[in-house]
Amino acid sequence: MVSHTSNPMHPKLSQVTVIGDAGVDAIIQLPKSQKDETSFNIIQPTLSPGGTAGNTSLSLARLGHVVKMFFAIGSDSYGKYLLSALEDTNVNTEHVHVSADHFTLHVNVIIDHLGERHFAGNPYENWASVNYPPDKVSHEAITKSSWLHTTGNSFDRGTTPLSTIRSMTI
Template sequence: MHKKNKTQNVLVIGDAGVDIIVHLPKIQKDNKTDFKEPFIIGGGTSANTAVSLKRLGINTSFLGTIGDDAQGKQVIDDFKNEGVNIDHLIVDRQVNTFSTFAFIDPLGERHPFIWPKNDLGFQKLDLSQIDDNAIHNATWIHSSGISMIDDTSARHSIINIFKQAKKRSIPTSFDLNLRVTDEIDPDYKNAIIETIKYSDYVLGSGEDEFYYLHPQKNWLDSAKQFSSKDRVLIVRMGDQGSIAIQGPKIIKSGAYPANVVDTLGAGDTYNAGFIASRLMRNDLSTSLSKANAVAAFNVTKKGARSSPTQEELEQFINEHTKH
């Protein structure tokens, strides 16, 4: 499945913006309010994965559209500082780079609000602006369902790129990142399922995501519907760890203990840990464990951009596996 004797170069496609982190205050026993100062960092589900991959030592390029605005300039600066290749990053004056107000409750759970709501850069991805070499020279391609929520050019371009990758035997991974509260829009669902057809690895949360694509009493049965010997489903389950489903085979890996500060970017950094491990020729069980460790490391710190370097990851794993 994986190409050999070629420099690793992961192409990450999708959304890049900024996160404005606001920790909701705790009410103390004396009724005083514990306020924490908000801060701004890079954000976006795909961008977070790209940065995390680069920190793990994987050559990473980003393909997506941002606006020619203050947030877009921060995206560029963040990518440059992290060493992510931005040769294929598209800057368009007609669109906006999004900001995500991430409200973090006292338990560390996130409550996001995206602004602005219109003319968002990550929804625009014109194939005519993309250098074919960006796709053909990749040793792995990854994207996120966030860019496919609405019927925009990004939805169709991502499907097209994954289709090209499949023809060229380039490994692909797709994080569902569904945003569904009740029912999923039929066209959106069909686009996601079409992308899954060309994906080697599909990542998501069990009852929160896979269920909506094929509702069953047991969400695990929902996930199994999309697995095959050639397509692996990776189900992230937070503090319960994660599992891999490949045809009839199910592999489980427990979570690492973590004192949660916030859960921003946990899934995005998990993706990077999994991809990096597979590119290092590790088996599925080892890759699940490595990904669990990356996510655990991330949630013990503030924001989505707290993923470890390879050295930090190895130290974290060693510290948590000592007897």
């Protein structure tokens, strides 16, 4: 766990509000084949918190900043995993929106034998992350922050662009 009480390197750490996409990456590392013949490999994916805003929030919290995050998840197991992972790193998730109509953003990240990453996901419109309700943006939370971070993915589609623009005009 990260402590926000004291950090000798940064005595005045910022409070940061982050709005945007948070999701779960299912990382699949493909093995390097040792033979010229076809083989059958069983590969267990590794889950990791992800999304542009999710990764930013985790990194800032690990550096000791106070982070409040505005994002949407589905009421599924990926959403529960993501909430737990963010809270374990002291990211404030009180402004999360849980949608029963959409699923939590999750992306399969396939790392090939050369180390190149390939991303595979479902259509945007089904993701909760692009459907954060504008009326859930908290004026009070944003004005207490030193910084507001948004992501380019927040402007793609759904209701999240309106929520992001609203947060920037507070």
